[in-house]
Amino acid sequence: MSGGNQAAWPDGLLLAYYGDDFTGSTDAMEAMTAAGVPTLLCLRPPTPELLARFPDVRCVGLAGSSRGRSPQWMDDELPRAFASLAALGAPILQYKVCSTFDSSPQTGSIGRAIDIGVTHMRGAWSPMIVGAPRLKRYQAFGNLFAAVEGEGYRLDRHPTMSRHPVTPMNEADLRVHLARQTERRIGLIDFVQLRSPDVHERLNALANDDTPVVMIDVLDEDTLAAAGKLVWEARGEGVFTASSSGLQYALAAHWRANGLVPRTPGLPQASSVDVIAAVSGSCSPVTAGQIRWARDNGFCVERLDLRRALDARSREAEIERVVGIAARAVSEGRSPIVFSAEGPDDPAVLGFDDIAAQAALNRAEAARRVGETLADVMRLLLDRTPLRRVVVAGGDSSGEVASRLGITALSVAAGMAPGAPLCRAWSADPARDGLEIVLKGGQIGGASFFGNVRDGAS
Structure with a gap:
């Protein structure tokens, strides 16, 4: 690791994490890489053979899909995933959650993940x-806030998260929200206590053999660094943490203050390309604005017909239709975007339950089928065109697409928007190896995001 005191670091990895969706996984990778901590994101449990190809890596992630899964799925899948990461020997094992805490007792239960994970450390x-100022997420006295276009909202009044189609946020106090998902004791070190010289005494009073969750407020850069200092200094023989990329930013801030990583974080600037392609399964108003900008600025924007895509009798024909349109656009030098919804008020979103029912699917099955369809669209488009840079918008869609492209691992190639870096794909398939891909969460990026990805503008 360059720019720091090497002797101060423990041997081996500093952090291993499981991402509850693919966009969040790349967000965490970006935070570490920008701080000067070489990071690799694996799309399947890392093997010694794979890691041997990246000897300088100090942080390893495993991209997952638990954010949209049931507690039973977690019981079946997460123990093996956590065990594979714990075996790497990092002093911190993280279950990386979204900075908007997307979860419920039935879907993406963070509480269930914690109950499984603490047994491995x-x-x-x-x-x-959870707070991450760079992503405009702030936690005060246990309550989570997020800013949109410069205006802050308590999360239960947030224009998107309060209306999320799967996990709507109706409680901003994360202690209350999490208590619905686990019987584990939940404590808090608020931002006043965090700044106190007695903060370690406060932590000691909370910690016990029952391994409680201890939330830590983050409001600004000072509390961010203080939170990172507390976690790093009190990691002991190893801790399990369910945290957003705020954990990565907090650790980096603490390490930076101690001269262990470069004082000025940063990533390379991306080059421009003539054409990109994108698929979007996001229902976010932020992504909707980005699609509108693309439509107004020369992109070829095409809607996926969900009724045809979910009907087994017409699915292949609908895929061929949109791939044909997108491939023609690429041949003409225009960048195509295939999308399934344009904001939370889109008729496809408001009528999604009916569309799913007509296809004899429940809501979760239908949502996954949409992601699979967008994945097939992107796969066929890459097979038929010389594209080398692509975008996937939406956390669930990103998981489906990346999983179906034959990608083994990702590393950060360049900065783009905070939380959505330009990644370099590693694959045994020469056609996919070196592919540049951006996995974008629904809330990430400005209006011209798709244009920025094409033009290499961060």
Whole structure:
């Protein structure tokens, strides 16, 4: 690791994490890489053979899809995933959650993930950092806030998260929200206590053999660094943490203050390309604005007909239709975007339950089928065109697409928008190896995001 005191670091990895969706996984990878901590994101449990190809890596991630899954799925899948990461020997094992805490007792239960994860580490506490000022997420006295276009909202009044189609946020106090998902004791170190010289005494009073969750407020850069300092200094024999990329930013801020990583974080600037392609399964108003900008600025924007895509009798024909349109656009030098919805008020979103029912699917099955369809669209488009840079918008869609492209791992190639870096794909398939891909969460990026990805503008 360059720019720091090497002797101060423990041997081996500093952090291993499981991402509850693919966009969040790349967000965490970006935060570490920008800080000067070489990071690799694996799309399947890392093997010694794979890691041997990246000897300088100090942080390893595993991209997952648990954000949209049931507690039973977690019981079946997460123990193996956590065990594979714990075996790497990092002192911190993270279940990386979205900075908007997307979860419920039935879907993406963060509480269930914690109950499974704490058994893989020996710590007497399970820290939780959710606030991430760089992403406009702030936690105060346990309550989570997010800013949109310069205006801050308590999360239960947020224009998107309060209306999320799967996990609507109706409680901003994360202690209350999390208590619906686990019987584990939940504590808090608020931003006043965090700044106190007695903060370690406060932590010692909370920690015990029952391994409580201890939430840590983050409001600004000072509390961010203080939170990172507390986690790093109190990691003991190893801790499990369910945290957003706020954890990565917090650790980096602490390490930076101690001269262990470069003082000025940053990533390379991306080059421009003539044409990109994108698929979007996002229902976010932010992504809707980006699609409108693309339509107004020369992109070829085509809607996926959900009724035809979910009907087994017409699915292949609908895929061929949109791939044909997108491939023609690429041949003409225009960048195509295939999307399934344009904001939360889109008729396809408001009528999604009816569309799913007509296809004899429940809501979760239908949502996954949409992601699979967008994945097939992108796969066929890459097979038929010389594209080398693509975008996937939407957390669930990103998981489906990346999983179906034969990608083994990702690393950060360049900065783009905070939380959505330009990634370099590693694959045994020469046609996919070196592919540049951006996995974008629904809330990420400005209006001209798709244009910025094409033009290399961060």
